[in-house]
Amino acid sequence: MKTIALVVGIFFLFLFIPSCDRNSDLPEVTDQVFYIAENSEKGDFVGHVNATDLDDQHLLSYEIVGGNADNAFTLESTTGNLFVNNPEVLDYEKIKRINLQVEVSDNHPNDPLESTANISVVLENLNEFAPVIEELSFSVKERCRAGTVIGNIVATDTDSGQVLSYRIESGNENQALQLDSVTGLLAVNDSTWFNYSMNQKMVFMVSVCDNDPVNPFRSYAMATIDVEDIPLLTIDIAGYVQKGPFISGASITISELNSDLEPTGRMFSTQIENNSGRFILPDVELESRFIYLKAEGFYFNERTGDLSEAQLILNSLVDIADSESFNVNVLTHLEMDRITFLMSEGMDFKMAKEQARNDILGVFNFESIEQHTSEQMDIASEGDDNAMLLALSVILQGYRTTGEFSELLSLLSQDIREDGILDSESIGADLINGVNTANLNTIRQFTEQRYSGIGMEYEIPEFEKYVKQFISQTTFVATNQLLFPKYGTYGDNVLHPEVTFVEHKQLNDKYYSLAVEVPEGRSFQVKIIGAGSYYAWGSLVNMNNYHENEPVAFATYTTTSTGLCDAKVSFLLDNDNPSGMLTFEYYSDNKPDPFFSKEVEIYYDSAPVD
Structure with a gap:
């Protein structure tokens, strides 16, 4: 600002005249966002950096002062126009947003002023690449069941955010396979095709497509499945079904299981051949070591001396490599839920089966002496383990109907499944209530008469001492029972x-x-x-x-x-x-x-x- 004094007569006049070279206002520039397709070419226009200055006589200049890695962009200093300089940087799969710091100056010769702003350049993804399908070699065992998982069709897409879909293009005219279009999971649809004597290899074409709405890419590849030749094990499966003994005509169903105790689809059936509970299924061909046996029929009730009024189901899990006997009884039945739980926790079958047997015997204050597996035990043979089995049968039967007995087995199995301990006081009281007044002499008499009557050699074990041991040692308390004092x-x-x-x-x-x-x-x-x-x-x-x-x-x-x-x-x-x-x-x-x-x-x- 300049001051000029004028003399007019005897008066002084002061004029204040603004200076034209004083820089008083900063350039104004705001943050901006520009969008550009990835892989744009050098020289492609990105956007214009908008800036103003109230001091109109000044020309603005523009400069990138930060964030411009590998000189991805160039900015015209006089116009503020932003252009692509290095296209290799503009790869969406590597970087999705570039943040530039831009400085704007008013170029005043004496007192220049500058302002800065953040200029963001967002890359837009383009569908550049087709899906890549990885190696497609699989194998599956012959005689596998429908639903058996063969493997996964695995594919990748370099383009970010793509959702892939899967399809069998050819080679599956017999519908032997099923392919999940979303997950790429490949499984058996028709198991009859996977027979090594007829088919050793399957070759088929698959495709994988991305989901770009404008320019989708589909890739193709050949896949192979080798059918494994699995030799069959041929064995005789024989044993006794005992509660008391099941009677003639009771049904036996045998299902093969894989190592995870899942059904393979191979099943066999027979019937109990006489009133001793004996069954035999000769020359059974198996490819797995594990079988599940289910017996259903009427049985001799050693507590009443009569046949059961209804049919009972008893089950068993067996590793045929560890056993030559396949008896089915209350102990094999109670073990099942406990075995499957222990295996789900990582224990192998043999250890799980031994642990389950010991846990169940422990509920009744028993401890295996001869270390027989449950399917080796026999209520008509001498020995302490056999005596424990018959004692279990007596205690569990109580005065129950077949329906009540079956319900008790189910409740007991569920209770001990996870911790191997009977936690239910009511079930424990029910057990002691049902055996406190048992006439063990009569039970022995009934059992011996039954085996004599069917003409079978037997030696009923000393079950009485184990029933008395349970009564004297159990911590469960009898409730609401009829008492008959001496x-x-x-x-x-x-x-x-x-x-x-x-x-x-x-x-x-x-x-x-x-x-x-x-x-x-x-x-x-x-x-x-x-x-x-x-x-x-x-x-x-x-x-x-x-x-x-x-x-x-x-x-x-x-x-x-x-x-x-x-x-x-x-x-x-x-x-x-x-x-x-x-x-x-x-x-x-x-x-x-x-x-x-x-x-x-x-x-x-x-x-x-x-």
Whole structure:
């Protein structure tokens, strides 16, 4: 700014005149974004850097001051026009955005001012490359099942963001293969084609296409699948199905499994050939070591001495390389879920099977002595492991129907599947409830009679000690059960399960008790068949009595309340045959079938009571 003084007469006049060479305003330039296709050519126009200056008399100049790696761009200093300089830098697969720092100057000769801005150049992806298909050589075992995974068609695309799709172009006219168009997963569709004696190699063409909407690329390649010749193992599969023994006509289904215990599709079937539970399937051809056996049929119930009222299913998993026996029983059945879980955790089959056996025996306070596998155990042969198996059968059966028994096996298997421990207190109580009153002598008698009756050699093992061991050592607590004390109000309790002998005195009656402790919500009735049973008047405690003599002599004693129920009784067959046998049938909760029965010998003693 200049000041000029003028003299007019005696007055001074001051004029203030603005200076024309004072630079007072910065150039104005804002951040900008430009878009350009990758691989643009040198000299291609990118965009114009917009800038202004309020000092209009100044000419602006432009300069890239940062971010211009490998001189990708050039900027005209006088116009602000941005051009491609080095096309090799503009590769979308390597870099997607280039950020430049541009400086704009007003070029004032004395006091120049500058401003900077960020100029971003975004590369637009072009579909430059076709998909690349990797080596396509596969192999598959002959006789594989439909759905068997052969492998993956693997392809890559250098262009970023491309989604590939897969297709079989030729060579699959027989529809032997299926190819997932999204994942490239190649699998067997028709397994009959993969038979080495007929086809050793399959050659087919595949294509892979990218999804560019404007200019898609498709690549082609030949693929091969070699069919592996798998020699078959020929063995006889034979064994016994035992709960008690299954009866003739029960069905046996054998399924081959791969090393992951998945079905291969090969199946065989037969039937149990006699009432011993014996089955045999000769000359079975297998390509895998692992088989799954399923048995379904009626069985002999060692607790009741009768056949089951419904069919039962028992299963088994076996490695044929480690076993020459293929018995199916409650232990093989309970092992299955535990084995599959342990293998899913990385354990091999042999170790998983041994661990599962030990875990299940441990639930019942048993420990394998002879280290037999479960499919080697036999309830009709001597030995401690066989005794444990029969004890398991007795404990698990309890007084259950076949349906209830099957449900118990399922619940028990599920409970121990992951940790090998029975965590359910209710299942544990159910087990102890069902065995506390078991008459082990009668069970042995029933079992021996069964095997004698079918003409089979046997040696029933000492299962009794293991049942008693479970009762004495288990931590599970019995609940809501009918109890039969050894002694009642009037003497020895004939209802105690182990009592199988009573006396009758000629000159003076000898009295016994019919004592039972009935918990809340339960009821009990005993039916005595085959003789007179006489109660002393006034001796019925929470019981009533009914008897008939025709057509069969019997008497019933039925509880009328909870708590201790008892009756004072004596026994007599008839005057001509004072000694003989009575049948005791135990009923509970108004059910039509007895949950327990036993034979009691009546001994007539002509001597007077002491």
